[in-house]
Structure formats: C-alpha cells, structure tokens
Amino acid sequence: GKIARVIHDKNKVVVEGVNRVYKHVKRGHPKAPQGGRLSIEMPIDASNVMLIDPQTDKPTRTRIVLPTIKGEKKTLVTKRSGAELRKIG
Known part of the structure; x- marks a missing residue:
C-alpha cells in the first residue's frame, strides 16, 4: 500500500x-x-x-552505491534487481 x-x-x-x-x-x-x-x-x-522494486514489483531492500568518479552523487539501488532508484546527496 x-x-x-x-x-x-x-x-x-x-x-x-x-x-x-x-x-x-x-x-x-x-x-x-x-x-x-x-x-x-x-x-x-x-x-x-519495504520499497517495491520497479522491475519485479516485489518488496526489496536497498543499498547505496558509492560513485566511481569523484564529484558524482551516491546512488540508491535495489538489492533484488539492481535497479537504480535515485541519486542521493
């Protein structure tokens, strides 16, 4: 819901x-x-x-991926499918 x-x-x-x-x-x-x-x-x-994974439509945990290039923002990614949700900070 x-x-x-x-x-x-x-x-x-x-x-x-x-x-x-x-x-x-x-x-x-x-x-x-x-x-x-x-x-x-x-x-x-x-x-x-829990958030809903946009690709699988199932509940999923999330993780934060640190940028590989200096100056980029961190990314919030789903654990289930690896779909990118949004940029953070």
Missing part, C-alpha cells in the same frame, strides 16, 4: 489498507453519529516498511 502519514517523532508510518483495527464509539461521535464500529488504520514501525 501507499504511505498515508508519517509520524516522525515515533518513527512510525500509516500505510493504506494495512493494520486496520475497529474502534468502538458511542453515539454522538463526529465520524459515526449513530455509534458503532469505526475501521481505522493504525501506525506500524517504519523499519517494517
């Missing part, structure tokens, strides 16, 4: 469709005036989130 919200001070993220829980609310709640159960997404630790 896509990351909906980042909570920097707790190092957590909210991912769409992941870690959904039911919150039971009484009548008069702004999101459920009649009361009942609200399905909400709870945060998960950022370390449990």
Whole structure:
C-alpha cells in the first residue's frame, strides 16, 4: 500500500489498507453519529516498511552505491534487481 502519514517523532508510518483495527464509539461521535464500529488504520514501525522494486514489483531492500568518479552523487539501488532508484546527496 501507499504511505498515508508519517509520524516522525515515533518513527512510525500509516500505510493504506494495512493494520486496520475497529474502534468502538458511542453515539454522538463526529465520524459515526449513530455509534458503532469505526475501521481505522493504525501506525506500524517504519523499519517494517519495504520499497517495491520497479522491475519485479516485489518488496526489496536497498543499498547505496558509492560513485566511481569523484564529484558524482551516491546512488540508491535495489538489492533484488539492481535497479537504480535515485541519486542521493
């Protein structure tokens, strides 16, 4: 899923469709005036989130490749296929 919200001070993220829980609310709640159960997404630790490899469409770890020529930028590369994601710094 896509990351909906980042909570920097707790190092957590909210991912769409992941870690959904039911919150039971009484009548008069702004999101459920009649009361009942609200399905909400709870945060998960950022370390449990992986990038999707653009070539294989599967979760992958990443690594940083140092430049061979002085003056070039470092590159973020996927471990699964070696696809280049972006230049860093």
